[in-house]
Amino acid sequence: NAGVTQTPKFQVLKTGQSMTLQCAQDMNHNSMYWYRQDPGMGLRLIYYSASEGTTDKGEVPNGYNVSRLNKREFSLRLESAAPSQTSVYFCASKGLAGYEQYFGPGTRLTVT
Amino acid sequence: QQPVQSPQAVILREGEDAVINCSSSKALYSVHWYRQKHGEAPVFLMILLKGGEQKGHEKISASFNEKKQQSSLYLTASQLSYSGTYFCGTDSTSGGSYIPTFGRGTSLIVHP
Numbered sequence: 001n002a003g004v005t006q007t008p009k010f011q012v013l014k015t016g017q018s019m020t021l022q023c024a025q026d027m028n029h030n031s032m033y034w035y036r037q038d039p040g041m042g043l044r045l046i047y048y049s050a051s052e053g054t055t056d057k058g059e060v061p062n063g064y065n066v067s068r069l070n071k072r073e074f075s076l077r078l079e080s081a082a083p084s085q086t087s088v089y090f091c092a093s094k095g096l097a098g099y100e101q102y103f104g105p106g107t108r109l110t111v112t
Numbered sequence: 113q114q115p116v117q118s119p120q121a122v123i124l125r126e127g128e129d130a131v132i133n134c135s136s137s138k139a140l141y142s143v144h145w146y147r148q149k150h151g152e153a154p155v156f157l158m159i160l161l162k163g164g165e166q167k168g169h170e171k172i173s174a175s176f177n178e179k180k181q182q183s184s185l186y187l188t189a190s191q192l193s194y195s196g197t198y199f200c201g202t203d204s205t206s207g208g209s210y211i212p213t214f215g216r217g218t219s220l221i222v223h224p
Contacts, residue, residue, distance in 0.1 A: 033212070042114065042199055042216040043154065050209040058211065090153060099144065099167060101212065103153035 002026055004104035006091050012110045013081045021076040021107050023091030031094040032074040033058075033101065034066060036087040043090065049074055081111045113137055115202050117215035124190050124222050132185040132218045134200030142203055143176055143183040144212075149196040157185075157198075187220070195222045 004025045013019055025032065030051045035043040045058030047066040055066050063085060065077045074093075078085060088108050092101040115136040122130050134143060142161045145168070146154040158168025160176035160183060173186045187194055197217040203210040 031209070035214075040216060043201075043214040045212065048209070048211065050207075056207075056209070056211075059213070099142075099159040100156040101144075101146075101154075103155070105153055 004091055004093055004102050006089075006104035006107050008107060009105065010108045012112065013078075014112055015082060017081050018077070018079050019081065019109075020078075021089055021091075021109075022073070023075065023104055024073045025093040025102070026072065027093060027095065027102065028071065029093035029098075029102075030071070030096045032068065033092045033094075034064075034074070034076045035090045035092065036060065036085075037090060037106075038087050046076065046089075078109075081109075083111045085109065086111045114213055115143075115200055115215040117198075117200055117218050119218060120216075121219040122221070124220070126192060126222055126224055127189055128222075130187045130190060130220060132187070132198050132200075132220070133182065134184070134202075134215055135180070135182045136202050138181065138202070138204065140176075140178060140181050140183075140202055141205070141210075143174075144201045144203075145172075145174060145183075145185050146199045146201065146214075147194075147196045148199065148217075154199060190220075190222045192222050192224065195220055 007022045033048045034046040049055045049068040052071045091104040144159040145157040148154040201214045
């Protein structure tokens with residue numbers, strides 16, 4: 001039981017490049033979330049998926065797109081990376097009847 | 113809108129007590145607390161629900177004042193392992209989904 005996994009762990013991009021951050025959970029959770037964490041800003045919600053087949057914008061969705069590929073997987077795509085997207089990205093999941101969000105280990109992204 | 117946490121930082125000696133506060137401008141259904149150690153993912157501590165129900169960590173206590181839209185986390189007889197950043201989170205609803213919003217965090221450092 002791996003919980004929530006994220007790939008890659010680290011990534012350096014040049015401005016304008018694109019990439020996809022992968023997230024998968026093996027707990028049969030319905031809800032999945034993408035956050036970014038910047039110093040002093042806490043965790044800010046980018047996008048969420050309340051169930052398979054649905055996605056919605058969070059607080060800071062500009063510059064990102066998401067795909068809920070199936071119940072297990074929720075990916076985050078940066079189409080044209082900008083230095084302002086330098087951050088640590090966390091994926092999380094939560095069961096239908098549960099209260100606790102389980103977080104992945106994070107992806108540290110630097111855009112130069 | 114992010115809940116507001118205070119203080120921003122706390123420095124303690126082992127065995128001392130600390131209180132971390134969280135307030136929101138919106139009516140709260142629940143408040144949840146997470147702890148994040150440096151370089152790691154946030155980990156769930158507890159959730160406090162409207163009506164007084166509380167689920168989570170055995171050794172950490174918290175209160176939830178629904179009328180004042182506030183919650184406090186009480187860390188008594190602090191241990192070195194309590195060091196980290198504490199986040200409170202609140203849920204707003206949209207189309208039947210609960211959307212989490214986190215505060216900016218309170219850094220707690222416990223010295224021997």
